[in-house]
Amino acid sequence: MGTVAIFGAGVMGETLLSGLLRSGRPADELVITERRPERAAELTEKYAVRTVSNVEAAEAADTLVLVVKPQDMAALLDEIGPHVTGDNLVVSLAAGITTEFIESHLPEGRSVVRVMPNTPALVDQGMAALSPGRHCLPDQLDHARELLAATGKVTEVPEKLQDAVTAISGSGPAYIFYVVEAMIEAGVVLGMPRATATELVTQTLYGAATMLRETGQHPTVLREQVTSPGGTTAAALRELDDHKVRAAFVSAMEAAAVRSRELSGG
Numbered sequence: 001m002g003t004v005a006i007f008g009a010g011v012m013g014e015t016l017l018s019g020l021l022r023s024g025r026p027a028d029e030l031v032i033t034e035r036r037p038e039r040a041a042e043l044t045e046k047y048a049v050r051t052v053s054n055v056e057a058a059e060a061a062d063t064l065v066l067v068v069k070p071q072d073m074a075a076l077l078d079e080i081g082p083h084v085t086g087d088n089l090v091v092s093l094a095a096g097i098t099t100e101f102i103e104s105h106l107p108e109g110r111s112v113v114r115v116m117p118n119t120p121a122l123v124d125q126g127m128a129a130l131s132p133g134r135h136c137l138p139d140q141l142d143h144a145r146e147l148l149a150a151t152g153k154v155t156e157v158p159e160k161l162q163d164a165v166t167a168i169s170g171s172g173p174a175y176i177f178y179v180v181e182a183m184i185e186a187g188v189v190l191g192m193p194r195a196t197a198t199e200l201v202t203q204t205l206y207g208a209a210t211m212l213r214e215t216g217q218h219p220t221v222l223r224e225q226v227t228s229p230g231g232t233t234a235a236a237l238r239e240l241d242d243h244k245v246r247a248a249f250v251s252a253m254e255a256a257a258v259r260s261r262e263l264s265g266g
């Protein structure tokens with residue numbers, strides 16, 4: 001994989017950077033770029049990685065990982081495009097941005113992989129979905145898979161599903177944190193100290209997620225096991241149904257996928 005350059009070390013870029021370092025990649029095989037000098041200085045001090053200009057990074061890197069906001073992607077590609085060679089692999093983590101869009105801003109024939117990661121990568125529990133561009137070779141896709149595997153699970157999807165991936169696992173952690181916030185608030189309403197409510201909700205979430213992964217049981221089966229006839233869970237679930245929470249999730253995730261498609265305009 002050689003030298004990896006991370007362009008845009010914000011939330012997601014720093015998450016990938018820290019994961020690569022945790023997985024044993026030497027700091028001298030990584031370079032990062034940042035728009036704001038104070039952010040660059042902060043990251044250099046924290047991770048002992050080199051911060052360079054976008055052009056220097058493009059020239060130094062074998063693998064270029066683009067982690068700027070979708071709205072900043074066209075300008076970045078125009079800046080680094082002339083310095084991207086046929087031996088390079090370009091990996092984009094941006095929501096919405098298609099491999100075709102990236103390829104069209106680079107010299108002909110460049111290898112591109114589109115990835116949708118998520119922030120649990122920060123604790124090595126990420127979920128990343130990959131889609132190769134037109135010129136990406138199988139061993140280059142393997143390189144991208146290896147890069148993302150440093151921070152969690154990796155799967156491959158046809159690119160037409162990437163907007164759905166973004167709506168599910170890309171934005172997904174935010175929906176879960178939102179539900180957690182609501183459950184903690186409810187605990188406080190019920191008279192529970194906030195710290196205790198937070199511990200109860202967090203462990204319940206962790207336990208439920210572990211059950212899903214380790215038992216392989218369908219979530220409906222697991223939910224039914226909790227729902228005693230005439231009991232407390234049935235009373236709660238009826239309220240969620242009355243408030244159309246399930247339908248709200250479907251609408252919310254459709255909106256996320258629509259927004260992802262809109263962002264493909266750059």
Ligand SMILES: NC(=O)C1=CN([C@@H]2O[C@H](COP(=O)(O)OP(=O)(O)OC[C@H]3O[C@@H](n4cnc5c(N)ncnc54)[C@H](OP(=O)(O)O)[C@@H]3O)[C@@H](O)[C@H]2O)C=CC1
Binds near residue numbers: 012054116170
């Ligand atoms: N956050 C998340 O959970 C996820 C994010 N993503 C994708 O990751 C990308 C980054 O998102 P996120 O980390 O949240 O956003 P951030 O705004 O935190 O990070 C982007 C960083 O890139 C910097 N930047 C912008 N333009 C340039 C440039 N030309 N050269 C160098 N640095 C530049 C920004 O600087 P400045 O602050 O000055 O704008 C910022 O620090 C997005 O495309 C997003 O779709 C994908 C999955 C999950």
Ligand SMILES: O=C(O)[C@@H]1CCC=N1
Binds near residue numbers: 095166170171
């Ligand atoms: O909100 C966003 O646009 C990014 C993409 C997926 C998660 N965060």
